[in-house]
Amino acid sequence: MLVNKAYRFRLYPSKEQEVLILKTIGCSRFVFNRFLSLWNETYQSTGKGLSYSACSAQLTKLKKELDWLQEVDSHSLQSSLKHLADSFDRFLKKQNKAPRFKSKKNKVQSYTTNIEKKNQLPEVSILGNRMKLPKLGWVRFANSHDVQGRILNATVRKNPSGKYFVSLLVETDVQDLPKTDSTVGIDVGLKDFAILSNGKVYKNPTFFRALEEKLAKAQRVLSRRQRLAIQQKKLLSEAKNVQKQRMKVACIHEQIANARTDYLQKITTEIIKNHDVIGIEDLQVSNMLKNRTLSKAISEASWSEFRAMLEYKAKWYGKKVIAVDPRYTSQKCHSCGHTAKENRQTQAIFTCISCGHSENADINASRNIHDLAMV
Numbered sequence: 001m002l003v004n005k006a007y008r009f010r011l012y013p014s015k016e017q018e019v020l021i022l023k024t025i026g027c028s029r030f031v032f033n034r035f036l037s038l039w040n041e042t043y044q045s046t047g048k049g050l051s052y053s054a055c056s057a058q059l060t061k062l063k064k065e066l067d068w069l070q071e072v073d074s075h076s077l078q079s080s081l082k083h084l085a086d087s088f089d090r091f092l093k094k095q096n097k098a099p100r101f102k103s104k105k106n107k108v109q110s111y112t113t114n115i116e117k118k119n120q121l122p123e124v125s126i127l128g129n130r131m132k133l134p135k136l137g138w139v140r141f142a143n144s145h146d147v148q149g150r151i152l153n154a155t156v157r158k159n160p161s162g163k164y165f166v167s168l169l170v171e172t173d174v175q176d177l178p179k180t181d182s183t184v185g186i187d188v189g190l191k192d193f194a195i196l197s198n199g200k201v202y203k204n205p206t207f208f209r210a211l212e213e214k215l216a217k218a219q220r221v222l223s224r225r226q227r228l229a230i231q232q233k234k235l236l237s238e239a240k241n242v243q244k245q246r247m248k249v250a251c252i253h254e255q256i257a258n259a260r261t262d263y264l265q266k267i268t269t270e271i272i273k274n275h276d277v278i279g280i281e282d283l284q285v286s287n288m289l290k291n292r293t294l295s296k297a298i299s300e301a302s303w304s305e306f307r308a309m310l311e312y313k314a315k316w317y318g319k320k321v322i323a324v325d326p327r328y329t330s331q332k333c334h335s336c337g338h339t340a341k342e343n344r345q346t347q348a349i350f351t352c353i354s355c356g357h358s359e360n361a362d363i364n365a366s367r368n369i370h371d372l373a374m375v
Contacts, residue, residue: 003174003316007147009131011156011164012140020136021111021156021164024072028111029102031059031069032080036099039088049092052085073135079112079153107250110157124151124168131166141166148172160250176318177273184271185279185370187329187362188306190297191347194267195362197279197370202267207259208300215252221245260302268309272319279373280307282323324372333357334367 013021035058039050059077063069069077087099113134115124124131126147130138133154149172157165185197193204222245229239236242271278285304289295307323314321330350332339338354345351350361 001174001176001316002171004152005149005170005172005174007145007168007170009144009166009168010142011131011166012142013136013164014139017136017139018164020072021158022109023068024076024111024135024156025109025158026104027069027072028076028080029104029109031062031077032084033101034062035059035081035084036101039084049088052081055081055085073111073113075113075115075134076111079114082114083112107160108157110155112153112155114153115151124154133166139166159254160246161254162247162250163254174316179276179318180274182275183277183279183370183374184275185366185368185373186271186281187366187369188281188283188301188303189362190294190301192362193301194306195360195366196271197363197366199363201362204301205259205263206300207256207263208296211252211256215249215256218245218249218252222249260300261305264302264306264309268306268313271310272313272317275319277320277322277373278310278314279322279324279369280310281326281329281369283307283326322373324369329368329372330361330365332368334359334364334371 035050035055038055038058043049056078059081063074063077084099087096090096091098113124124133126132126143127138129140129143131141132138133156136156147168147170149170152169152171154169155167157167159165187195189195190204192201194202196202222242225239225242225245226236229236229242283303285298288298291298307321311321313319328339331341331343333343333350333352333355335357336352336355338352340353343350343352344361346361348361349358350364351358
């Protein structure tokens with residue numbers, strides 16, 4: 001089956017390439033904002049928006065008026081228009097809010113270049129530890145794994161930590177994993193991250209809590225330096241000490257995010273390999289985050305990301321993920337089926353007041369999830 005997979009690599013551009021990357025990001029942002037403004041004006045006056053083809057024709061004229069737009073990769077400017085058109089399509093279908101203007105103060109700055117020349121030499125190619133990108137030429141990168149398939153586009157990003165990355169979207173053929181004839185239910189939690197109906201438990205590493213004190217200290221230092229720069233009437237963007245500390249804070253956030261993503265990737269791959277059908281709870285995480293007591297712990301657990309990874313990997317490898325109604329899964333006795341709030345008097349132990357069945361509460365819930373998924 002043909003699927004789209006993303007490969008992410010660290011880039012090590014030269015000083016000249018860094019300047020061109022930042023120029024391209026700025027030009028892409030300018031094009032997006034300019035045509036967003038035109039789209040809004042047209043919509044207010046006529047009740048209709050602009051089509052991608054109309055914007056593309058205007059962009060060609062604009063590039064003749066503004067010579068600096070010709071210095072950057074032309075595909076990146078076209079990609080900005082495509083992203084804008086796609087955003088409005090989804091907005092009109094009530095799938096998301098109206099697109100907003102992009103800011104150069106956003107934490108992550110990026111641009112996307114599409115690969116359109118199918119029958120000619122590829123505009124993105126890899127040779128050893130160098131990658132060829134449009135306009136940039138050959139750029140050094142950390143070649144950590146082989147890219148298999150046809151490259152569709154490349155997105156170059158500059159993270160808040162000052163590091164550069166490239167994400168390659170590739171069309172590749174994936175084969176179904178061998179069938180195991182195994183089914184499982186998964187109950188997610190805060191003390192333990194995931195509890196399987198077969199008794200296996202995945203611990204919650206709490207990456208954020210492990211670095212929370214270090215992060216808080218770094219943020220306090222950043223706040224002091226920002227206050228001092230303001231008192232000295234310096235622009236924060238030009239205050240070197242502020243920018244150095246900002247990078248340290250960004251690196252800690254990046255470390256937390258990378259560790260969490262790596263953990264989720266490993267356990268979801270293990271679950272998909274070992275089971276053919278996986279039952280999970282259809283949790284409304286956005287509503288659960290309104291609980292201020294548990295919101296930080298729930299955010300750190302990344303249940304939504306865990307579910308998303310399971311679903312796309314199951315689709316790739318011929319497995320199946322079934323989301324079930326989470327109501328009463330923790331109050332229902334797996335042994336006799338009796339449901340009562342009193343059955344779970346503590347978070348750890350489940351004791352049925354009807355039949356006396358007692359076991360770990362999370363395992364009981366995961367077995368109920370499994371039964372609902374297999375119906």
